[in-house]
Amino acid sequence: MLLMWGLVLTACAPTAGPAPGGAAAGATNASPERNMADILAQQPTGQPIIVATNNMGDGRDQWLAAAAKEAGFDITLVGLGGGDLTARVIGEVNNPTLNVVWGPADTMFKSMQDAHALEPWKPRWADQIDGSVPRSDYSWSYELQPKLLIANPKLYTSASAPTSYQDLWENPQFQGKYAVPTDFGGTTNRAVIGGILAQYLDPAGELGVSAAGWEAIKQYFAHGYATPKSEKEAQNLVDGKIPISYIYASGLKSFIDTYQMEPLILYSRTGEPTNTNQLGVIRSGNSAAVEESIRFADWLGSAKPMGDYASRYGSLVVNEQAQAQIDPFMQTVLQKTKPQDADWEYVNSMMDQWTAKIQLEYIQ
Template identity: 35%
Template sequence: MMKKMISTTLLSILCLTVTACGSGNNNGNVKGPTTPANSPSAAAPAANEPVKNEKLIVYTNANSDGRGEWIIEKAKSAGFEIELVGAGGANLTNRLIAEKNNPIADVVFGLNNMLYENLKKEKVLTKYVPKWAGEVEPGLNDPEGFYHGLVKQAILLGYNPKNYTTETAPKDWTDLYKNPAFKGKYEAPTLLGQITPQLVVAGILTRHQDPKGELGISKEGWNEVKQLFDNGVRAVEGEDFYANLASGKTPLGAVVSGTLSKKEEQYKVKAGIVSPQIGVPMIVEHAAIVNGTKKKATAERFVEWMGTADVQGEFAAKFNSMPANTKAAAKANESVKALYSNLKAQPLDWGFIANNIGKWVEKIELQIMK
């Protein structure tokens, strides 16, 4: 009996000791109840411990011209270790979809609205709204909260100022094929495997949305696109359109805002820019978190850091871009600010475009450009 009592007493002491050891590391002074092991705050680091940032795999199509190296170094100084995997936007989109059941990437940035809509539809992205989302120009973020704007890119109709003045240049894409004076003077967007020509076409077709029309477009819309291709000069694979603009071979055509300054410097011709009343197709490079990442907390911290006005403003000044973050826009270079001061975004239904652009391209290539 005495032996049993001693054993029971020792067992009680042992239990008390284990409980005390498991109740937290606060110099033995426990303040308040013990946090249950399965509660959200159980895994949180102590206030005096640094946050642990795990290495992130980041997919992007926006790493050329030194941008990738810049973001790696800046991220490192902010406490992040990232590995960039760079490829074309369409290839990255296909890869992310193929990997969605076993994701490799943690974050994706760059890409455009159409590609993000495809990723969203395939449930590749997880919803996350960073604190800086409210600083982004209205209408640029995904309204459902899956992707948020970093850098704006405008698809512009440019002209050689030796051939046209502000008064004689077209006022809209539609003038190119409606005004006989421009017939054979512009490059038609025939290289439809590329995003820029696709957006030129989408910018015209979506003006004629019709749920009863073929592929959601009225007969009038398809007639206009046919005129666009019939009255222009076909683009040649491998040729630089800006060289043709500068030489006067095709003094009218599409230019992308992000490459404009380099092209002007290269060819010594500063293109005139058309500002249609309806606006211009404005694609935006976004940031998003990959659904299923095992490093979600670090991915969220990285996205929070990357889209801040400070980081985007510094990036804009370095790479001559226009940030989507309105607080960062003040740090953009003066020439970029001047360009965007006269531009507005054409209202576009990106979900509608993403769902139909492949079928539109197929119809154009098989029936209109034959």
């Protein structure tokens, strides 16, 4: 059984440009009634579909392309950050160029659903999903994704490392030694900000945040290190240049494999911002593309590909028939993670305004 968690971070950033290649277009405001059993009983037709995802890194794109081809699907992958991807789907609601969305957070999918951009569907593995995760008729969870503070284990121990985000800027020994976000197009960077500001909510404050909260964010950025594009946060941590950073949980296995270092995970006393990542089908007037997209999404979230995905990439998958293949190190992470308790629905609704203020006033 997995954990209960708060939900984080939708986005309505500027719409990205059109996807390469052709995709199903001609959205309608109401989906026709579809017989899921008949659709899923049919083998893949080879109808081309475009899959948009924020899961392109560490070879995930190559893994998915090869596995999908072997399963009989003809897919083209488009990679975008979770926030940018959500904005694109919403912006294209009346003329979609994408067919399947794989990877953004549950609340991002809720925004797509509210914009009437998603097709209702139900996978055959619906009853195999851990009962505690969010679910709807429009998008289905496939992994749990805590955002974790990490540190160089050669320089810190659990006794000497920070135990909360506040320690980073309040304790002089950590100032200038931690990485901070430089943009907010992706889920993880937005989650970090949401996790901090969620602790300072005040209906009388600016944008619903107390003066102390805005001062905290100001100090967080003032004493942090904005990693230039010419550098890598992970490499800086390993080298000891900037020995404290943050990471999404499913990035840990790649970090360990790449740098041959198991980072010290700093489980915060306030808990970790946590969401589930989901899988959905975009509403379209092209029934052939929609039905092939449903078959593809049903295949991708099923036990065999999810088990392979978990073992390869350290994903905390929520399909209970695939959980035995979760990496042992990640099993420990799952057991120790404490999802942060906060009003995530409100955090989600304010995130675009918060990040706009931060970019204008606090990022140098």
